[in-house]
Each structure stands twice: as C-alpha cells, then as structure tokens.
Amino acid sequence: MPPAAGWRRVVWQATGHRFTPPLTRSEQRRQDVTMRARAPVSTPTVIASAAGKGGVGKTTVALGASVAAALVRPDRLAVIDANPDAGSLAGRVALQPPPATLSDLLANEASITRAAEVWRYLIQHPSRLDVLAAPLDPAVTRQLGEAEYGRALELLTRFYSIIYADLGTALLAPATSYFLRRRADQVILVSAPSLDAGRIAGFTLDHLVVARGAEWCRRHVIVVVNAVRSDTLVDVRRLEEFFRPHVRATHRVAWDRHLAAGGALQWDLLEHRTRDCYLELAALIADGFTERRPVQGAER
Template sequence: MSHEYDDPTRLIPRNLEQAGTFSPDDPTQFIVRPVGPPARYTPVPPVPLQTPFVTGHHPGAMLGQPVVPGPEHLRLIAPVQRRPTRGWRRLVYALTGGAINPGESPYERNRRALVARVNRQVRGDYRIAVLSLKGGVGKTTTTVALGATLASVRGDRVIAVDANPDFGTLAQRGPDQTRATVRDLLADTSIRRYSDVRAYTSQSASRLEIMASERDPAASEAFSEDDYRQVISLLQRFYNIILTDCGTGLMHSAMTGVLDEANAIILVTSPAMDGARSASATLDWLAHQGYERLVANAVVVVSSARPGATSMDIEQLMQYFQSRSRAVHFIPFDDHLAEGSEVVLSLMNRKTQDAFIELAATVADAFSYRDHGQFVPITPAR
C-alpha cells in the first residue's frame, strides 16, 4: 500500500508543476521545491529510574549516558543492629530467638563509645601520677580502680606503683601474690624480660599489676628521686600505662622524679571545704614550680569516700575545678570501695563502674598524641 506522500511531486499543485523562478511582473509564478515526507515518529525508550548516570570522568562514556552500576553505587553491607545486652531489649531479643531485635539502648551505645575511647592506642608508654595533699580522700582507691578499669578494657599491660615514702597501702588494695617490693626490684640487676619483672608484682583479676612500696614503716632508707627514676626507666620497657600512687606530701625527694616523669596527673579531692582548698593549693604549687603542662592536662577527681549527703555544692565545686583543669569527674560513694580491701570491679555498683570508665575514657583521650606533655582536644568516638 502506497501513501500519497511517497511521491513528493504530488504535493505540488498541478498549475504550478512547471513553475519557474519568481517574477515581480507575475506574482503567481514562484519556485516550489519538492519536500520529503514528514519524519516518522520513533518512540524513545524510557530510562529506568535506578540507572546511574555518568556525572564525572568515565572512560568511553559521555555525561548523562547510562552505565553499568559499579561497587560505588551499591550498598554492599546492610546496616545490622547490634544485639542488646541488658534490660527489656535483651529479653525481647531472647524470647523471639533474635527475630525481633530492638537494638542497643542509649546506655549501651554510650558505653560502647566510652570503651572505644579507653582503647585508644598508646604510643610508647604513658605515665600518670595520682596525688593529693590530704589523706583519706580516696587517692589510693582511685589509683587501683582506674588502673583496673584500664587493664580490664585494654589488651596491653597496666601497672600501678606505690611511690609513697611513708608506708603506702597500695598493695593492700590488690591480691597478695608476692611480698616483694620496689626495693627488691631495684636490687635485681639481672632483669631482661617481662617475666623477670612479673616476679615482683601482684596481678588482680582485672589484669592490673601492682608493685608495692617498702612494707616496713621502720625502714630507714627512704624511697628517693633516683630510686623512682630507675624504677620508671625499667617499667617503661615492659608496660604501656604506668600509674603512680604518690604520697600526701609534695616536698619529699621522690616527688620531683614523679612530676618530671609524669605525662599527666590526676588530682583527687573530697567534696569538702578542706579537701577543695588542698586541691586548689596543689594546682597553684605545681604552676609556680614550673609544671604548667601538668596543670593544663590535669584531671580532677571529686571522690565521695563517705556515705550520705555533703554540705558542699558539688556542681559548684566541679565548675570551679573545671576552670582550672582539663576535666573533672565525680566518683560516688561505694560500699565495696569503702571496705579498704582488694578492689574487684564486679563488686562495685553500676554507677561507680560507669564513673570509672568515664574517667578512664577522659584519661585515654590524650593517648593519641606523641607529645603527651600538651593535651590537644579531640572529638570523642561515636
């Protein structure tokens, strides 16, 4: 079947088939050029909505040309909700055999973020001095509980050393696995390996190791600055984190070595007026003695060593020390810690455990910097 537009001459009127060029004297004469048939309609296939278009440099393809999806266009791993570990969420997950997973609670997510901060890498070794001018405020307890928290969360070696020249009690807060002291360690000239040092320490269930000071209060030979420097020089070869439980004085010989060797200090105070004044005086003394770097990086711990309410405004006290240090943490009263015996993390109540892991995370925030003398703020891990 032929169409009338198959022959282009059929579109020309018969009286114009022989028409020539246009003449002004004869307006009816003009040229009519043959025209072809109209273009046939060819439908354009639709572009699938999910087809990616090239929007950047792509070899052999033009901008806007559909291409085969690459790995960058695919979601290879679907997000998986973590299994809840406590509360009604855990119960629902267990009763449904995992078919219903309500995910982690805000508490669990925050706890996981704190653990990630505690696990920050330590470059070399990190030395923390725990001190207080006033006795009975929880300095030794803070040293052991913080060290135990760090050791239980991290996979490296953590040790607490008793540098109290006046019969320190650090060893009483851990297991009694050896009667050796720091003095015995210094007398051993054959130490070559970690196992050699381990013979002089006691290790708790948390993996925290404790090195005791001289147990005889009548010992005439005091723990000196040179003694402390020798101990630290030895321990930093085998341990990643070294905590030093200092005495209550700042003027004894060993204290100079402690402060010179420390990367950071933790200043422990009580929620009482005399404790706060002593802590403030300690910061002043450190600044005047040239330890501004330690003051700037200091973490103040307000430890409630006694049950019941206090007459002090805790919030106001913490705000004051916040203006003078890097961070301030409050440790609530805990029946287990008040016993004065070996510190076991699992026996502390949950609020106390949470307080110490928050303290450990704050301390660990400074681990990522090679120059540990100056703290640089970082964004907490999410």
C-alpha cells in the same frame, strides 16, 4: 557484632541470630566511653594520682581508674606504689602480704629481660592490672628517691604501655616531687567533697602550676572529686567550677559502700554507677593521650 550478654543476647539467640535489638541509650553511651578508654598510646605513659591531703581516696581513685582501664584495654598496665609513708596500695589489691616489693625488683633488675620475669615481683589483679608494692618498712621507703623510681620506671616501661603511680601527700618528698615535676604525663588530682579538701587541692594545683606551668596543667590535669553522696553538704558543682578553668577536666566519683569498707577492691562488688564513674575517668585519661608530649628531663 552479636550482643555479649543481657536481654539483647537472649532476643538475638531466640530469633536464630536473625535480629539484633538496637542498643539502649545507656548501652550506647557505655560503648562510646569504652571505645574512648581504649585509645592507643604511642609511647609509655605515666599517670600520677596526687593529693596534698590524706584520707581523700587518692589510692582508691588510682586503683579504680587503672582497673577500669585494664578491663577494657588490650595492652598491659601497671600501677606502682610511690608513697614514701607506708603506702596502702598492695592492701587494696590483695589481703595477703605482697610476694615482692619495689626494693626486690631493683635488687634484681639486671637479671630481668622478659615480661614473665617482671611479673614475679608484681601482684596480678584479676583485671590484668599488675601492681608493684612499696617496701613494707617505711624507713626503707623514705630512702627511695628519684634515682630508684627512675630505675623502676625505666624497667617497667619496657613491658607496660601505661603506668599509674600512687603518690604520697608530702609534695616536696623526693619521690612525689620527681613524679610531679618530671615524670608524670598526666596528673589525677584527688579531692574529697569538702571545703578543707577542696582548699588543699587548690594549694596542690598551685604547686603543680609552679612546677609545670599553667598551660601544662590546663592540658594534663584532671581534678577528681571523690566519694560524692547525694547528701553531700558541699556544693560540688561550685567546687568543680572553681577548678575547671585551670585543668583539662573535672570528674566525680560516687560514694560506694564496698570502697568505704576498705580492704581489697573487688570490681564486681562495686555499684554499677561507681564502675561507670571509673570507666569514664579511664576514658578521660585516654582522651589526653593525643595531647601527650615528652616530658622535659624525662628518660624514655
């Protein structure tokens, strides 16, 4: 395959397409990670981003992982804002208010029979990721429970192979409990690199163990330590070692100036290392597709 860009393509063109320089070690690694992130999924899969504490970057991680996957996968991906407390997902995708929300989708679900009709209710990110925003009124959002999110997933799984869900921090809230106990095929458990955040992430994992079982967590949970800096005071390695025996994988995402500023995520403004972190997270998630099995009580 000819090089797509960079110095290797320049050499390939300069030699009249007769010589293709070999991949560097970092390029080969990125290619390998990309191939893992493209792993096929046999049936629609739900990935939940969870945290028992606000401010740790749960929404950012959900969006970063889903954008990274959407950029390299051929199938359709969507992310749904399932936070009952004024979720901020739509604001991380576009600065203007969303054209429609989950409530609008549910009000018109009977008339939706084609993918193009679904897209009218979702925000289209440049990565090809589609985003379903939460209602703008928290009073409306808090009334959404298992039945409403079940209907939304039933509709979305007709047109999307992977659906990410950005959950709220209240683990016993109806929407969050529904995803964690019944619908999530994998859970991304997000923690900040701090003792308090790590402790709450541990409590959240305990909640998942009670809800789904220790073996399920060892096969289907990824702990992400988010916004790690070189001057982070906590020993992140020890934090990872605490979680590693109880989950499928742990992963770090580097601190990034663009993400720290908030607002709409623009992939090209991220540092290269941050993009690599999210691509590797997308690959870790895709590694779990071979482990996937139907969730008890879930409607497929």
